[in-house]
Amino acid sequence: MIAFRLDERSGVPTYLQLIEQVRSAVRYGILRPGDQLPTARDVVGRLAINPNTVLKAYRELEREGVVRSFPGRGTFVTQEAPRPIARSIHEPLRRSLRRWIADARHAGLDRQAIADLLGLALRDAFEEEIA
Secondary structure: OOOOOOOHHHOOOHHHHHHHHHHHHHHOOOOOOOOEOOOHHHHHHHHOOOHHHHHHHHHHHHHHOOEEEEOOOEEEEOOOOOOOOOHHHHHHHHHHHHHHHHHHHHOOOOHHHHHHHHHHHHHHHHHHHHO
């Protein structure tokens, strides 16, 4: 089961953080079809957030077809949810990124500087694709 975490400093609304964490967990095979999400009550108790925030995130995920809610039973990942990225693809890339981050830290960059640099590189890469 997924354990949600929040980054209050990110500026990203709470419900969007929850949505992205579910999407990511599905993308990387942490959550699979049939897996149950934590109940809204559990999330509210763990994160001390408004129940409507959790319900809004779950409704959006349901609208996207990632999850389905069953009153009285819970919210589950659907069979139609996106298929996970194969480990053989994401594991080597993740190792490369860890090395790159270690090099960036060794060069004196802090978390925000690394995130900004990665954002610039992503933007450059995808702008080149469009051009």
